[in-house]
Amino acid sequence: xxxxxxFDIETVPDVxxxxxxxxxPADVDDADVVAxxxxxxxxxxxxDFMQHHMHQxxxxxxxxxxGQDKIHVGTIGETSDSEETMIAKFFDLIxxxxxxxxxxxxxxxxxxxxxxxxxxxxxxxxxxxxxGDGDFGDSRDFKWNNYIxxxxxxxxxxxxxxxxxxxxxxxxxxxxxxxCGFPGKLGMDGSKVWAAYHAGRLKDIRDYCETDAANTYxxxxxxxMMSGALDADEYEMEIKRLKNYLKTLAEEKTHWAExxxxxx
Numbered sequence: 001x002x003x004x005x006x007f008d009i010e011t012v013p014d015v016x017x018x019x020x021x022x023x024x025p026a027d028v029d030d031a032d033v034v035a036x037x038x039x040x041x042x043x044x045x046x047x048d049f050m051q052h053h054m055h056q057x058x059x060x061x062x063x064x065x066x067g068q069d070k071i072h073v074g075t076i077g078e079t080s081d082s083e084e085t086m087i088a089k090f091f092d093l094i095x096x097x098x099x100x101x102x103x104x105x106x107x108x109x110x111x112x113x114x115x116x117x118x119x120x121x122x123x124x125x126x127x128x129x130x131x132g133d134g135d136f137g138d139s140r141d142f143k144w145n146n147y148i149x150x151x152x153x154x155x156x157x158x159x160x161x162x163x164x165x166x167x168x169x170x171x172x173x174x175x176x177x178x179x180c181g182f183p184g185k186l187g188m189d190g191s192k193v194w195a196a197y198h199a200g201r202l203k204d205i206r207d208y209c210e211t212d213a214a215n216t217y218x219x220x221x222x223x224x225m226m227s228g229a230l231d232a233d234e235y236e237m238e239i240k241r242l243k244n245y246l247k248t249l250a251e252e253k254t255h256w257a258e259x260x261x262x263x264x
Contacts, residue, residue, distance in 0.1 A: 001065065001066060001067060001068065002066075002099070002100060003064065003065070003066035003097045003098070003099035003100065004064065004065045004066070004099060004100045004102060004217070004220070005062055005063075005064050005093065005094075005097070005099035005100065005101055005102065006062065006063040006064075006102040006103070006213055006214075006216040006217035006220055007060060007061065007062045007063075007090070007101065007102070007103060007106070007110070007213055007216070008060075008061050008103070008104070008110065008209050008212040008213045008216060009057055009059065009060050009061075009110045009113065009114065009209070010057075010058055010059040010061075010190070010193050010205050010206075010208070010209045011055035011056060011057050011058060011113060011193070012055070012056050012058055012193060012194045012197045012198075013033075013034045013037060013038075013050050013054060013055070013056065013194060014050075014053075014054045014055060014056040015030045015033050015034060015056070017053075017054055017056075018033050018034070018036070018037045018054065019033060022036070022037070024036070030198065031198060034194065037050065037054070038050075052109070052112045052113050052116055053113075053116040053117075053120075055113045055117070056083055056117070057083050057086060057087060057113065057114065057117055058083070058193070058197055058202065058205060059075055059086075059202075059205050059206045059209040060075065060076045060077075060086050060087070060089075060090050060209070061073070061074065061075045061076070061206065061209035061210040061212065061213040062074065062075075062076065062090075062093070062213055063213045063214050063216070063217035063242075064093075064099070065217070065238075066097065066099070069241065071241055071242060071245050073210055073213060073214055073217075073242075073245070073246070073249070074210065075206040075209060075210055076089045076090055076093075077089055079202050079203060079206070083117060083121070084121040084123065087114060087117055087118050087121065087123055088121075088123045090114065091118065091123060091124075091125035091127075091128055094125065094127050094128045094147070095125065095126070095127045095128070098127060098154075100153070100154065100156065101147060101154060101155040101156065102155075102156050102158065102216060102217065102220045103155070103156070103157050103158065103159075103216060104157070104158050104159045104173040104212075104215075104216050104219065105157065105159045105160070105170070105173075106155065106157045107150065107155070107157040107160050108157070108159075108160065111155070128147050129147075129148065130142040130146060130147075131143060131146045131148055131149070132144075132146070142154075150165070156220065158216070158219055158220060158223060159171070159173070161223075162223070173185075173212065173215055173216065173219070174189075174215075176219060177215040177218065177219060180218070180219065180222055181263075181264065182215055182218045182219070182263060183211070183215065183259050183262035183263050184215060184262075185208075185211070185212065185215075186208070186211055186255065186258055186259060186262065187204075187208065187255075187258075188204065188205070188208040193205055193208075207253070207255035208255070210255065211255060211259050214242070214246065214259065217242065218239070218242065221235060221238050221239060221242075222235075243260070243263065246259060246260055247260055
C-alpha cells in the first residue's frame with residue numbers, strides 16, 4: 001500500500017516575530033505582545049487571525065498508514081523540540097516515504113504556514129517542492145502529479161476538493177466528521193490554542209492535534225469509498241484497523257479513551 005499521511009498543525013502567534021516587526025521592547029509581556037498584534041489585525045481586517053507567516057507551529061500531528069497493515073498516529077518530535085526541528089522532521093517524512101498527503105484546509109492554511117516557517121528556518125525539502133525538474137529518479141512523474149499544484153493528487157486537501165474549489169462551499173472538519181459518525185473535535189478548538197499554550201498546556205494541544213489528524217484520515221477513508229478507491233468491505237476493514245489501533249492507545253492515553261468513547 002502506498003503510504004498515506006493525514007496531518008494537522010496547531011499554531012500560536014509568533015511572539016518573537018511580532019516583537020521584531022513592530023520594534024517592541026523585550027520587557028513587554030508575551031500576552032501583551034499578542035494582544036497588540038491582534039488589535040492591529042482587527043483594525044485592518046475586522047478579525048484578529050494572524051497572517052500565515054506570523055504563526056509559530058507548536059504541533060504537527062500525523063496519521064500514517066503504510067505497508068500491508070501498518071498504521072501510526074502521533075505528534076512529530078518531543079514537547080521540548082523547537083519549531084525548526086518539528087518542521088524539518090515533517091519534511092523528512094515526505095523525503096523518505098513520498099506519501100499521499102491528506103489534509104482538511106491544508107492548502108489554505110497548514111501548508112502555507114509550513115512553507116513560510118520552513119523558509120524562515122532555511123529547511124530543505126527537495127522532494128516536497130519537486131515539480132518535475134528535480135534529481136530524483138522518478139522526478140519526471142512530478143510534472144504531472146506533485147504536492148504543489150492545486151489540482152494534483154499528491155496532496156489531497158479534502159475540504160477544498162469537496163467544496164469543488166469554491167471557498168463559499170467550504171465546511172468545518174468538525175461538522176463533517178460528526179455528520180459521518182466520527183468523534184469530531186474534543187475539548188479544544190483552534191481559537192483556544194494560544195490560551196492553552198500561554199498556560200503551559202502544550203501536551204493538551206498535541207493531544208488535540210492528534211485527534212484532528214485521526215478525524216482527517218477517517219474522512220479520507222470515507223471519501224475513498226465514495227470515489228470508488230475502496231469497496232465497502234475494504235472501507236470497513238480500514239475503519240476497523242484504525243479503531244482497534246486507537247483502542248490500544250486508549251489504555252494509557254486519556255484523549256484516545258475519550259475519542260473511542262465518542263465513536264459510536
